[in-house]
Amino acid sequence: xxxxxxxxxxxxIQNALIQIWGLAEFTxxxxxxxxxxxxxxxxxxxxxxxxxxxxxxxxxxxxFIIGFVLALQAIPxxxxxxxxALIPAMISISIIREIGPVITGLICAGKIGxxxxxxxxxxxxxxxxxxxxxxxCNPFKFLVVTRITATTLMIPLLIIYADxxxxxxxxxxxxxxxxxxxxxxxxxxxxxxxxxxxxxxxxKTFFFGFTIGLVGSYKGYTADRGTESVGIAxxxxxxxxxxxxxxWDMLAVQLTxxxx
Amino acid sequence: MDNSEIVIDIEHLKKSFGKTEILxxxxxxxxxxETVVTLGKSGTGKSVTLKCxxxxxxxxxxxxxxxGKDIPELTYEELQYIRKKIGFVxxxxxxxxxxxxxxxxxxxxxxxxDLDKNGIxxxxxxxxxxxxxxxxxxxxxxxxxxxxxxxxxxxxxxALKPEIMLWDEPTTGLDPATARxxxxxxxxxxxxxxxxxxxxxxxxxxxxxxxxxxxxxxxGTYANSGTYDELVKSDDEFVRSFFE
Ligand SMILES: Nc1ncnc2c1ncn2[C@@H]1O[C@H](COP(=O)(O)OP(=O)(O)OP(=O)(O)O)[C@@H](O)[C@H]1O
Ligand SMILES: [Mg+2]
Numbered sequence: 001x002x003x004x005x006x007x008x009x010x011x012x013i014q015n016a017l018i019q020i021w022g023l024a025e026f027t028x029x030x031x032x033x034x035x036x037x038x039x040x041x042x043x044x045x046x047x048x049x050x051x052x053x054x055x056x057x058x059x060x061x062x063x064f065i066i067g068f069v070l071a072l073q074a075i076p077x078x079x080x081x082x083x084x085a086l087i088p089a090m091i092s093i094s095i096i097r098e099i100g101p102v103i104t105g106l107i108c109a110g111k112i113g114x115x116x117x118x119x120x121x122x123x124x125x126x127x128x129x130x131x132x133x134x135x136x137c138n139p140f141k142f143l144v145v146t147r148i149t150a151t152t153l154m155i156p157l158l159i160i161y162a163d164x165x166x167x168x169x170x171x172x173x174x175x176x177x178x179x180x181x182x183x184x185x186x187x188x189x190x191x192x193x194x195x196x197x198x199x200x201x202x203x204k205t206f207f208f209g210f211t212i213g214l215v216g217s218y219k220g221y222t223a224d225r226g227t228e229s230v231g232i233a234x235x236x237x238x239x240x241x242x243x244x245x246x247x248w249d250m251l252a253v254q255l256t257x258x259x260x
Numbered sequence: 261m262d263n264s265e266i267v268i269d270i271e272h273l274k275k276s277f278g279k280t281e282i283l284x285x286x287x288x289x290x291x292x293x294e295t296v297v298t299l300g301k302s303g304t305g306k307s308v309t310l311k312c313x314x315x316x317x318x319x320x321x322x323x324x325x326x327x328g329k330d331i332p333e334l335t336y337e338e339l340q341y342i343r344k345k346i347g348f349v350x351x352x353x354x355x356x357x358x359x360x361x362x363x364x365x366x367x368x369x370x371x372x373x374d375l376d377k378n379g380i381x382x383x384x385x386x387x388x389x390x391x392x393x394x395x396x397x398x399x400x401x402x403x404x405x406x407x408x409x410x411x412x413x414x415x416x417x418x419a420l421k422p423e424i425m426l427w428d429e430p431t432t433g434l435d436p437a438t439a440r441x442x443x444x445x446x447x448x449x450x451x452x453x454x455x456x457x458x459x460x461x462x463x464x465x466x467x468x469x470x471x472x473x474x475x476x477x478x479x480g481t482y483a484n485s486g487t488y489d490e491l492v493k494s495d496d497e498f499v500r501s502f503f504e
Contacts, residue, residue, distance in 0.1 A: 038371070122357075123357075126352060126354060126357070127350050127352055127354035128354050128355070128356055128357065130311075130316050130350070130354065131348075131350060131354035131355075131356070132356075132367075133316060133343075134314045134316060134343055134346065134348040135343070135347075135348075135367075135368035135372065135416075135417075135420065136340045136341070136343040136344045136368070136371070136372050137367060137368055137371045137372065138340065
């Protein structure tokens with residue numbers, strides 16, 4: 001099969017195909033092993049809190065600034081027409097549907113993806129993964145399954161949290177120019193948002209989370225020998241998972257447009 | 261027929277990395293309760309040979325049979341089952357950085373022994389005192405010295421009471437007294453539990469204490485073998501170079 005590839009594809013495309021194949025095999029192994037006991041519950045919970053805790057601050061600050069700036073930008077456009085009342089609807093739709101998930105997804109790809117890539121990469125290089133393997137402790141289950149599961153569940157929560165803070169940031173910007181009460185602000189938001197806004201936007205965040213965990217684990221777990229490969233693992237984790245977050249987002253938008 | 265049992269049987273093992281042929285023709289039989297010491301220059305493939313035995317590295321060709329099973333043929337589950345009976349002391353210690361000394365030893369015990377919580381605690385304390393690390397039980401690996409890390413690597417492996425032990429330079433970097441203690445530990449395990457061992461070492465004091473038989477790796481194959489006393493008297497210059 002690789003001979004065939006050699007003749008017809010340049011090296012770059014070959015590598016990309018090998019990576020995609022590797023990710024697919026990794027995904028398959030994940031779904032095989034997640035349902036097989038024994039379960040590493042303790043490690044899963046530890047990862048869950050660690051991933052959440054580490055990103056809470058960064059994601060919160062970014063979320064706040066996004067909401068705040070979005071409202072600030074909208075005010076001068078809409079205020080001359082006396083349309084400030086439309087601002088909650090406008091910013092909530094952009095935040096919930098698009099900006100919140102994508103920006104938070106990208107931040108998590110950078111922060112969490114690189115962390116997983118570097119951690120597993122250095123465990124690989126220092127033979128810790130081999131040591132688990134030879135003592136018959138399945139390292140895939142202990143290290144990979146727990147991390148992918150934790151990111152799949154935690155990143156959607158982080159995105160909901162970022163969305164909420166962004167909406168609050170939007171209110172604070174708005175309250176500088178108008179005297180809209182916070183309850184009116186939020187009731188306007190809930191009047192505007194429909195299930196067609198919320199459901200697809202939430203579903204795609206699980207894919208973001210899964211991808212970030214998967215790519216980071218794959219890059220770390222399959223790192224080469226030698227310390228420089230730890231850096232490479234961390235770096236490519238970020239690049240590949242950021243790219244995949246954007247691709248998932250594009251697919252999600254297309255799919256939503258077809259379905260609804 | 262004698263009633264000795266071969267626990268490790270390697271025949272015509274070959275392994276290359278890229279274009280460099282590291283192992284060309286490895287043949288080795290280890291009997292139950294026997295300790296074989298491997299000598300050889302740095303980078304000749306001693307560690308690679310050990311890794312072939314536990315299935316961390318797959319040979320290009322040849323037979324690797326451990327406890328009656330052909331390692332390269334096994335499924336992952338079968339391999340895991342065999343690995344429970346094999347202990348591997350890494351040259352680099354390979355300690356779990358994110359776990360304390362105690363947790364490093366508990367990790368495999370939790371998953372692969374029938375001991376209950378009390379039993380595990382007792383076993384951890386027992387093996388730590390065997391290697392003289394009792395005082396460091398709650399430290400992190402990053403707080404240990406090089407020699408202490410090495411000893412923890414040993415403790416973690418012997419805690420599982422394996423039938424076969426593969427030691428990759430267990431005494432390198434240790435002071436002579438501690439090196440002697442580790443060597444005696446290898447002999448104790450052999451005497452008490454009839455453990456079979458392969459010991460890779462450059463430390464001739466250790467080799468003298470533990471070896472039933474010594475094999476010398478050169479150019480990808482075992483060029484010489486014999487007991488310690490036989491090899492000391494060898495007129496082969498390469499063999500002599502290890503003893504001087
Ligand atoms: N996974 C691997 N991939 C590529 N090359 C490897 C791999 N493992 C070992 N090698 C190469 O195989 C050769 C033998 O390595 P090995 O670690 O077995 O040496 P050694 O005999 O144990 O040496 P030392 O006494 O220094 O530990 C080295 O040249 C090493 O670079
Ligand atoms: Mg070695």
